[in-house]
Amino acid sequence: MIQVTIYRSDNQIKGFELSGHADSGPYGYDLVCAGVSAVSIGAVNAVMELCDTELEIEQGEDGGYLSVRLPDELTDSQDEKAQLLIEGMLISLYSIEQEYSQFIQIQNS
Numbered sequence: 001m002i003q004v005t006i007y008r009s010d011n012q013i014k015g016f017e018l019s020g021h022a023d024s025g026p027y028g029y030d031l032v033c034a035g036v037s038a039v040s041i042g043a044v045n046a047v048m049e050l051c052d053t054e055l056e057i058e059q060g061e062d063g064g065y066l067s068v069r070l071p072d073e074l075t076d077s078q079d080e081k082a083q084l085l086i087e088g089m090l091i092s093l094y095s096i097e098q099e100y101s102q103f104i105q106i107q108n109s
Contacts, residue, residue, distance in 0.1 A: 006109065007069075016067075018065065022100070040066060051082050070082055
């Protein structure tokens, strides 16, 4: 199962972590894994490009792990954009969770 943890402080997203494998299909045909990967990596790329910032990123060598932290020194404009982009990512992940709850679980911390 893919575990998604969203880290918030004062109702602001500070980062997120994805761990585990969906195992909803054979390797290369796992639609849940592909969807979660596409949504999360797309959001990370969008934040870095549109907010002109670097994120603190850790990835597992064999997949199955992604940790992303927003830097503390974002301007108000950068933070507002980053919040919106990551909230958009969450909406997509919640949609996947609604349909495939046996393979993905999202929690706020």
